[in-house]
Amino acid sequence: MFLINCPYCGERDQSEFSAGGEAHIVRPKQPTELSDDQWAEYLFMRKNIKGVQFERWNHAHGCRKWFNMVRDTSNDKIHAVYKMGENPPIK
Amino acid sequence: MSKNLRITNNQFIDKTTRISFKFDGKTLYGFKGDTLASALLANNIHLVGRSFKYHRPRGIMTCGSEEPNAIVQVGNDASMTEPNTRATEIELYEGLEASSQNCWPSVNFDIGAVNNFFSPLIPAAFYYKTFMWPARFWQLYEYFIRKSAGLGKSPTEPDKDIYDHRYLHCDVLVVGGGISGIIAAKTAAKNNLNTVLIDDKNNLGGTTLFQKNECFKINNSYSNEWLKKEIETLNSVENLTIKTRTTLAAYHSYNYLLARENLTDHLDLNEKKNKVRQRLWKIRAKKVIIATGAMERPLIFNNNDRPGIILSSSIKKYMDYYGVKCGQKISLFTNNDSAYETAITLSDSGVSVNSVVDIRDKTNSLIVKQAEKLGIKIHWKSTVVNTNGYKKINSIEIMKLSDDGAGVVGKKIKEECDCLGISGGWTPRVHLFTQSGGKLKFRDEDSVFLPYKSELDQISIGSCNGDFELDEVIKNSVNSTNKFLKVNNNDYQNLEIISSKEIDKKNIWLLPSDKPLGKTKPFLDFQNDSTAKDVKLALTEGFKSIEHVKRYTTTGMGTDQGKLSNMHALGIIAETAGVKMGELGTTTFRPPYTPLTFGAIVGRNVGEFFDITRKTPMHDWHVENKAEFENVGQWKRAWYYPIGSENMHEAVQRESKAARDSAGILDASTLGKIDIQGSDASEFLNRVYTNAWSKLEIGKCRYGLMLNEDGMVYDDGVTTRLSENHYLMTTTTGGAANVLSKLEDYLQTEWPELDVYLTSVTDHYGTVSICGPNSKKILSKVIPGLDLSDKEFPHMSFKNALIDYINCRVMRISFTGEHSYEINIQSSYAKSVWEKCFMAGKEFNITPYGTETMHLLRAEKGFIIAGQDTDGTMTPVDLQMDWIISKKKYDFIGKRSLYRSDTIREDRKQLVGLLTEDPKEILEEGAQIVAETNKQPIEMIGHVTSSYYSPNLNKSIALAVVKNGKKLKGQKMFVPMKDKTINVTITDTVFLDKENKRLNA
Missing domain, CATH: 3.30.1360.120 (Probable tRNA modification gtpase trme; domain 1)
Known part of the structure; x- marks a missing residue:
């Protein structure tokens, strides 16, 4: 069970959070101009890698804020947490 | 029993307090401090169970959590009985009732034992292979197989005991209160680290606590006396919390650990009442020190499962700790030095040791020399090829090993005995380390898996880290702990330690016999009855992966998770397949380390605390008016209101008709309500609903459909424009929380530029819905001043109003297709408004209706x-x-x-x-x-x-x-x-x- 450092509240138990999938997928500004394939790319395609992954998390049972997390899926190490809209602190 | 199996002097057993208990219906006596196992042994009872497949008689084999055989059912109350408990871990208490499992009609005469004679016909995976066809017969087979495969009885009534959960945060958690754990905990606490030390036994000290031997001394004292002084000083150490009778069940990532503390299991039956039985600790530790020790291995030879065959170190513990002799004429069989410690203990206590059978050629370590000095006979380079005695061992057969160790040579010697101590070396308890995601390495020299790499802030010290000699245990524990905690503790730097050193090591995973393997029964997994033969068969049949062999043969799949002899299974597989053990790897150790009660897992979350129940402000009215309720999410919603002997269908028919003919009243408080404010609220609604919202006039309502990004309908509801930048959205009852999360998600992540604020107000307002041709008349009685004309207050519009000076919002909206109003008012007034509407509607036969009628009415539309x-x-x-x-x-x-x-x-x-x-x-x-x-x-x-x-x-x-x-x-x-x-x-x-x-x- 992770210990997650919410950027707004500090360290909290994982049970207070919910995961929201891959981060930095921007909703297309003009969806109607996309082909079926392009839209499907946005809608369905998500990475699921072994290694360092950028994820969205929500402090659902806390401040209810969404934020981003850099996590290594191979050992669950959390390398960074940062607010929505901010650039990842690590590549 | 006529034989006196207790020795006189013992510091760990309170001989002044006699305890009576029942085993298999028979009243027996033990002393305070005994475990069920030690008390049974003191009564000369070895036979305590039958094996799973062949129903062979089985006895107590160990003295700890790894026990595979002495698995008993405790208690016979339908609500308090517990199966699969280890007799070696049950502390004796007045009133304890325990019984054998997996035997019928009794452990002494078990009908299932015929399986033993058919055993050549019951190879590995026998059940899979035989009962496959025809598939439709499986139902029939299953009934009989399940009946004959008894693994205890489940309680049939709810558990009356109380269980608890608690959180614990600490700087350092030390798991295991043996000599290394004590050193580590003391070091941590003395350096101002908030430290917790836990141990599954009722006192600290581990095996060193009763190690009284000339070959093991610290600063000129016996190691046990030195340790006892250390333990005495623990009480005065600040920052240190000690929890005994506490088993670490699981070690998860981020140093999150679960431990179960037994609070009343050891108390007398009448003292247990109204106390918390077990507490599950949810621990977050900054650093974890694992000092869980090692467990002794058995040896794998023909008929190695008879009652009376006990691990050599356990015989020593039963003697030195519990003061119980496991036999009067004991033989020992070993591949290492530790059996000699047992031999010396037995000899010192006046028990005759027949001989020690040692597979090694010869060795000259300190302790072996001491044993020889005491006149103990040693059969070097020999092995036990067979044992005899059905319900209890009565003799062993010894032969010389060939030079390569693969066969036996020479004459067979028969030796009478009533107990055989076996020692196959030591297995570090790395279970917790691997549970936490740690990787192991293999040490060829003594064939052990050791902690290697971990991502967590933890170390393993002592024998669980592969240090088996006293001096190494102390020296390495001190150094590792200092380094790990970044402290410099000198308390243990200059100890003078005498420790016998094991010089010669030899290991044979499957010991040879004079008979071919097919004619022998060398048991690997004692609980599941899998033999070396089964494992070899699996390999012959093409299974290669250790995980597959495990499942095919069920080796290691019992309630003991094969703690005792998984290593031998791995060894035999590696040997047979011709691979290195280090490359073969191990099967996965999964939590819990020992079985947890369901009570401990659920804690207080039982009965009405199992889940939250949400009730509307009018709930009591519904109850008084005999409503039947339906669960919608966590809500209790009035389902229908039967009158007299009406069934659901009759009630719903009546309610539905009344609502269309005159008037009906519905509690709609459970609908999700989200208050939406901000200068971009209209734009926001435009983006989340499929229809347009910008042109909705203030004071008007609109139905909206919300989709997922994949175009599928997600939720629906009516939203009202209360003012320029203020809307009230309603959602379905079950969807409220998810809709709010989804909207928040879009606002925070995709459209942060929008000035919009969302607040859940579901619980803040109660909603009374009145529908039917007479609803207007009823509302005009409840709110006399309100203009209800179609012109002023048309369908899909809203008005602010006052009921007895209390503000409320009235929406003219309809889910039934009838002329209908919904009054939203602060929750605390909702019940009185409901009652007011009901009184006003009496002359129109206003009929309360529930969700079923609501569903019917909307379906008509x-x-x-x-x-x-x-x-x-x-x-x-x-x-x-x-x-x-x-x-x-x-x-x-x-x-x-x-x-x-x-x-x-x-x-x-x-x-x-x-x-x-x-x-x-x-x-x-x-x-x-x-x-x-x-x-x-x-x-x-x-x-x-x-x-x-x-x-x-x-x-x-x-x-x-x-x-x-x-x-x-x-x-x-x-x-x-x-x-x-x-x-x-x-x-x-x-x-x-x-x-x-x-x-x-």
């Missing part, structure tokens, strides 16, 4: 329920609700998906109405619909989603989803049921008042 008529695969077009999709809006959630190639397919399932040929026939919700009945296989083209008997139309009506349904209107279809086929016709979804005349009636 063809209104959908998101989640009942939709299932996450329905677009608005599928629902024939094209009218709600704005053509003008540039974008909204899900818009682009509405013209993907898949969503524009014409043969999608679409919502339609269904009428039965026989108007009295009510369809079952979920029933399948077919177009023709004589084709095989029959093609399902849809299913019924809602179905009712409408008292207002005097016929059965239904909604359904049917492939290409829009184009099939008027077509006849069939609904095949178990005993008949129902003829139906596809219709429009609106059954009643297609012109919506009733809305303004």
Whole structure:
């Protein structure tokens, strides 16, 4: 069970959070101009890698804020947490 | 028992307190400090159970949590009985009742034991192989197999005991209170680290606590005396919390650990009452030090499972700790030095040691020399090839090993004995380390897996880290702890330690016999009865992966998870397959380390605390008026209000008719309510609903459909514009929380530029809904000053009003198709407003109706329920609700998906109405619909989603989803049921008042 450092509240138990999938997928500004394939790319395609992954998390049972997390899926190490809209602190 | 198996002097057993207990119905006596196992042994009872497959007699083998055989049922109360508990871990208490498992009619005479004689016919995976065919007979087989495979009885009544959960945060958690754990805990605490030390026994000290031997001394004292002084000083150490009788069950990532503390299991029966039985500690430790020690291995040889065959170190513990002799004439069989410690102890206590059988050629370590000095006979380079005695061992057969160790040579020697101590070396307890994700390495020299790499802030010290000699244990524990905690503790730097060193090591995983393997029974997994033969068979049959061999032979799959002899299984597999053990790896050790009670897992979350129950402000009124309730999410909603002996159908028919004929009243408080404010609120609604919102006038309401980005209907509800920048959104009862999360997600992540604030106000307002032709008259009595004319207050509009000086919001909206109002008022006033409406409506026979009638009324109108008529695969077009999709809006959630190639397919399932040929026939919700009945296989083209008997139309009506349904209107279809086929016709979804005349009636 992770210990997650919410950027707004500090360290909290994982049970207070919910995961929201891959981060930095921007909703297309003009969806109607996309082909079926392009839209499907946005809608369905998500990475699921072994290694360092950028994820969205929500402090659902806390401040209810969404934020981003850099996590290594191979050992669950959390390398960074940062607010929505901010650039990842690590590549 | 005539034999006196207790020795006189013992510091760990309170001989002044005699305890009576029952085993298999027989009253026996032990002393305070005994475990059930030690008390049974003191009564000369070895036979305590039958093995799983062959029903062979089995006895106590160990003295700890790794016990595979002495598994007993404790208690005989239907609510308090517990199966699969280890007799070696049960502390004796007054009133304890325990019984053997897996035997019938008794452990001494067990009918299942015939399996032992048929054992050549019952190889590995026998059940899989034999009972495969014919498949339909499985039900029959299963009944008998389950009956004969007894692993204890479950309690049949709810557990009366109380269980607890608590959180614990600490700087350092030390698991295991042996010599290394004590050193580490003391070091940590003395350096101002908040430290917790836990141990599963009732006192600290581990095995060193009773190690009294010339060969093991610290600063000129026996190691046990030195340690005892260390333990005494622990009480005065600050920052240190000690928890005994506490077993670490699981070690998860981020140093999150679960430990179970036993609080009353050791107390007398009458002292247990009204106390918390077990507590589950949820521990977050900054650093973890694992000092869980090692467990002794058995040896794998022919008939190594007879009662009376006990691990050598356990014999020593039963003697030195519990003061119990496991036998009067004991033989020992070993591949290492530790059996000699037992031999010396026994000899010192006046028990005759027949001999030590040692597979090694010869060795000259300190302790072996001491044993020889005591005159103990040693058979070097020898092995036990067989044991005799059915319910208890009575002799062993010894032969010389060949030079390569693969066979035996020379003459067979028979040695009488009543107990055989076996020692196959030591296995570090790395279970917790691997549970936490740590990787192991293999040490060839003594064939052990050791902690290697971990991502967590933890170390393993002492024998669980592969240090088996006293001096190394102390030296390495001190150094590792200092380094790990970044402290410099000098307390243990200059100790003078005497420790016998093991010089010669030799290991043979499967010891040879004079008989071929096929004729022997060398048990590997004592609980599941798998032998070395089974493992070899699995390899012959082509299983290669250790995980597959485990499942095929069930080795290591008992309640003990094969703690005792998994290593031997691995060794034999590696040898047979010709691979290195280090490369083969181990099977996965999974939590819990020892079985946990369900009580400890659920803690206080039982009964009414199992889940939250949400009640509306009018709940008590519904109860008083005999409502039946239905669970909707966590809500209790009034389902229907039976009068007299009415059943649900009768009540719903009456309620439905009353609502359309005169007036009905519904508690709609559970609908989700989200308060939306901000200068971009209209724009926000435009983006989340399919229809347009910018032009909605203040004071007007609008129905909205919300989609997922994939175009599928997600939720629906009416939203009211309260003022320029203020809306009140309603959602479905079950969808409220998810809708709020979804909206928050978009606001925070996709549209942070929007000035919009969302607040859940579901619980803040109670909602009274009055519908029917007389609803206007009733409302005018409740709020006399309000202009209810269609001009001033038309359908889909709202007014602020006052009821007894209390502000409320009245919406004229309708889910029933009737002229209808919803009054929203602060929750605390909702019940009184409900009662006021009810009184006002009395002259119109106002009828309270529940969710069932609400569903019926809306179905008459063809209104959908998101989640009942939709299932996450329905677009608005599928629902024939094209009218709600704005053509003008540039974008909204899900818009682009509405013209993907898949969503524009014409043969999608679409919502339609269904009428039965026989108007009295009510369809079952979920029933399948077919177009023709004589084709095989029959093609399902849809299913019924809602179905009712409408008292207002005097016929059965239904909604359904049917492939290409829009184009099939008027077509006849069939609904095949178990005993008949129902003829139906596809219709429009609106059954009643297609012109919506009733809305303004």
